[in-house]
Amino acid sequence: xxxxxxxxxxxxxxxxxxxIGLTGFGGGMAIVALVERTCVxxxxxxxxxxxxxxxxxxxxxxxFSLNVCTFTGHHLRGxxxxxxxxxxxxxxxxxxxxxxxxxxxxxxxxxxxxxxxxGTNPVIIGLIVVVAIDMGRKQIKGGxxxxxxxxxxxxxxxxxLNAAWILLGAALWSLANSYIRRRLS
Amino acid sequence: MTSLFTIxxxxxxxxxMFVGGGYVLIPLLNHIMVEQYRWLTLQQFLDGLALxxxxxxxxxxxxxxxxFRAGGFPGALIATIFIFLPCVVLMLVVGxxxxxxxxxxxxxxxxxxxxxxxxxxxxxxxxxxGVASLTGAKEFLILAVGFALFKxxxxxxxxxxxxxxxxxxxLN
Numbered sequence: 001x002x003x004x005x006x007x008x009x010x011x012x013x014x015x016x017x018x019x020i021g022l023t024g025f026g027g028g029m030a031i032v033a034l035v036e037r038t039c040v041x042x043x044x045x046x047x048x049x050x051x052x053x054x055x056x057x058x059x060x061x062x063x064f065s066l067n068v069c070t071f072t073g074h075h076l077r078g079x080x081x082x083x084x085x086x087x088x089x090x091x092x093x094x095x096x097x098x099x100x101x102x103x104x105x106x107x108x109x110x111x112x113x114x115x116x117x118x119g120t121n122p123v124i125i126g127l128i129v130v131v132a133i134d135m136g137r138k139q140i141k142g143g144x145x146x147x148x149x150x151x152x153x154x155x156x157x158x159x160x161l162n163a164a165w166i167l168l169g170a171a172l173w174s175l176a177n178s179y180i181r182r183r184l185s
Numbered sequence: 186m187t188s189l190f191t192i193x194x195x196x197x198x199x200x201x202m203f204v205g206g207g208y209v210l211i212p213l214l215n216h217i218m219v220e221q222y223r224w225l226t227l228q229q230f231l232d233g234l235a236l237x238x239x240x241x242x243x244x245x246x247x248x249x250x251x252x253f254r255a256g257g258f259p260g261a262l263i264a265t266i267f268i269f270l271p272c273v274v275l276m277l278v279v280g281x282x283x284x285x286x287x288x289x290x291x292x293x294x295x296x297x298x299x300x301x302x303x304x305x306x307x308x309x310x311x312x313x314x315g316v317a318s319l320t321g322a323k324e325f326l327i328l329a330v331g332f333a334l335f336k337x338x339x340x341x342x343x344x345x346x347x348x349x350x351x352x353x354x355x356l357n
Binding site for chain 1: 203232233235236237238239240241242243244245246249250253254258261262265269272273275276277279280281283284287291294295296297298299300301302303304305306307308309310311312313314315317318319324325327328329330331332334335336341342343345346347349350351352353354356357
């Protein structure tokens, strides 16, 4: 839990994540980018490092968009905060899918929402790129860091490797590194 | 109508397997919903998949759609709660231990060391999404405007995204 003086209210947590769950079209990294903007930059609820640690865990453990919300909520207010953040994030999608399902099974037709996504997708890409640049400036130091970032990018884009495996590989590399550095010092 | 208890049990099991990685979800749900229980035809399943991807939630929102088919609104609610229950619980456990483990030197330096890989994966997501959806000059123009707004102004991302949705509706 955060040891900062101010306690974030559960209502604030709920509202912030419901807003993210309402507008984060594109899913996955779009959500991550939105949570970063909202919780790290705007509200200062969690540091950039802690947030990225949560993202690393979240990518190894299944649906990472939901996982970063749970992680951030837990960081703020413990178990209750985590549950409230998860519910807040899922609720808008749940209501939307329920409504669309009802329309679909009643009229056997899907509403034309795909057109809207043609506008939101490019903007989402812009947001993710900006977040990646901001994170990179802060977190990638020195040649080894640049190489690791490029290797992870290439492994995902060109080799189509699962993110969980890439992160496990990076964790092993990093563990060996810190072990050796300890030995030497 | 399938009983809510059956729905809860089915989705809890799917949720447990889903923790291993999101990619197994589609073949798994297809097998259970279409072949085993015959709640949906393959076409309905694929329509549901498209519909779930219209929302910000994870792909597993497919549980809401299939649960709705199996048991109406209560079915949708139960399916959604139970498919996400295992990963939320797991993430809470991770969060609890994270605060403790972070204080151990070798663990925190290992975690910090892998951060560049996380950043690389974030960038890769932008690339993969771009390959799929940047199909013309219009899209590149919207991307450029979005990038500039996020990079150099403090405007709330929500407004930009909703605005872009309206632009998409008008243009297409």
